[in-house]
Amino acid sequence: MTKHICKEHGSRTPEQKAIMERIEKDGICPFCVDFCQGEKPQYHTKPIIKETRWWVLTQNFHPYEGSVHHFLLVCKRHITKLRELNVWEIFDAFSIFKWAEKEYRIQGGVILLRFGDPEHTGASVQHLHFQLVVGDSRKNGGPVILTSLGYQKQKDS
Numbered sequence: 001m002t003k004h005i006c007k008e009h010g011s012r013t014p015e016q017k018a019i020m021e022r023i024e025k026d027g028i029c030p031f032c033v034d035f036c037q038g039e040k041p042q043y044h045t046k047p048i049i050k051e052t053r054w055w056v057l058t059q060n061f062h063p064y065e066g067s068v069h070h071f072l073l074v075c076k077r078h079i080t081k082l083r084e085l086n087v088w089e090i091f092d093a094f095s096i097f098k099w100a101e102k103e104y105r106i107q108g109g110v111i112l113l114r115f116g117d118p119e120h121t122g123a124s125v126q127h128l129h130f131q132l133v134v135g136d137s138r139k140n141g142g143p144v145i146l147t148s149l150g151y152q153k154q155k156d157s
């Protein structure tokens with residue numbers, strides 16, 4: 001059976017943990033079910049903001065703590081590697097980010113794309129997706145938003 005999710009990486013809250021366990025039990029790719037098959041999302045409960053031929057833009061199911069916006073941009077094909085993205089998908093993804101920047105009056109943000117083996121990245125769903133994270137201004141005094149960028153290599157002893 002293909003492993004579509006990495007429960008260890010996507011269980012920040014009890015609600016999220018329960019959904020990840022359901023997805024694991026169902027043995028499906030949640031993004032394929034929710035965003036590629038043209039049916040009502042089964043797992044994802046946030047509204048779809050924008051949909052193109054190549055991508056679905058929605059809010060993250062569990063936004064990073066303290067984020068002003070945390071969007072997911074999910075590819076409408078089940079791919080996991082950078083080299084599987086075609087030029088139209090790359091162009092369209094950045095057109096959507098430009099749209100979001102204007103639409104939400106984003107002063108500054110971060111785009112994340114984890115790809116490949118989730119054991120190297122901390123991704124919770126393998127199906128290729130971008131994250132657009134927008135925090136508040138440092139001037140407002142909040143702490144930094146933290147996420148995993150992978151795992152540190154062991155130090156030489």
Ligand SMILES: [Zn+2]
Nearest residue numbers: 029032078127
């Ligand atoms: Zn998928």
